[in-house]
Amino acid sequence: MPLTEKLLILAIAAQVLLTLGILIWLGFERVPRVARGEIAVKDIAADRAAYPLRARLLSNSFDNQFQLPVLFYVAALLALWSGGAGWAEVVLAWLFVALRYAHAAVHVISNRVYRRFALYTAGLVVLALLWVWLVLRLIILAPSI
Template sequence: MDFNKNLLIYPMAFYAFWMFGVAVHLFRTRVRALKNREVSMKYFRAYTEAPPPEYSKVAERHYENQFEVPTLFFSTGLMHFALGAANNLTLGLMWLFVVSRLAHTYIHLGSNNVRFRMVSFFIGWFTIVALWAQMVFFVV
C-alpha cells in the first residue's frame, strides 16, 4: 500500500496553528504588562526602554523560538511532500517533533524548568536531524 503524502499536512498545520496560539499568548502578556504599568509603550517602539517583566520577556523569547528550529521542520516536511519521499517513519517523526515542541511550550511558559526544557528541545532537534537524514537517504 502506498503512503498518502497528504497526511504530512496535519502535523505541519497543527504546529502552524500552535504558533498562532503562541503569538496570541505573547500579545496577552504584553497587554497585561502595559495594563499593570510594568512596561512603557515606548519599549515596543525600538525595544530600548526598560525591559518588560520576566513573564512577558519569556513569552517574547518563546515566540521568537518559533522562527528558528521549526523552520527546518516546515522545510523538510515540504521537501518530503514535494519529492514524494515520505513514509510512515516520516509522519511519525513529524508528529514527534510537534509533541516535543508542545512540551517545550508547556515547560517554557510554565515552570520554565531548564533541565526538562532542554530534554524536549533535544528531542525536537533529534527528530529534525532524523527527518533531514531520511530526506538525504531518499534523494541519493
C-alpha cells in the first residue's frame, strides 16, 4: 500500500479518534451526574437542558462530528477506492482533521462562537477543495475510472 494511502487512512482514524474521544468525555460528564441523582432521567429524556453547560457543549460538539466529517469520510473513502490517493488528498485530509480538532477544542473549552465559526468555515473550505480536487481528478483528469 502506498504511503499516501496509509496517511489518508490515518487521517480517517484521527477523525474517528476525535469523535470517540468527545463521546468518552461526554460520558464522564453525563453518566456520574445521573448515577448520583443530580439529574433525573425524566429531565433528560427529551432534551439536554438539564445537563450543565460543559455536558451540553460536549454533546453539541459530538453531534457536530456527524456533519462535515461525514462528507470527509466519503471523500477519503472515494480517494482510497479510486486507487490513486495522492499528496493533494493527504494534505487536504490532514488539514481538515486538524481544523476539526481545533474547532472541537474551541467548542468544548472556551466556546468562543466567532473563533469556532472561523474554524468551521475553514474546515468547510478545505473539505470543498478536497471534493473539487476529487471530482477533477476522477472525472475530468482520469475519465476512464
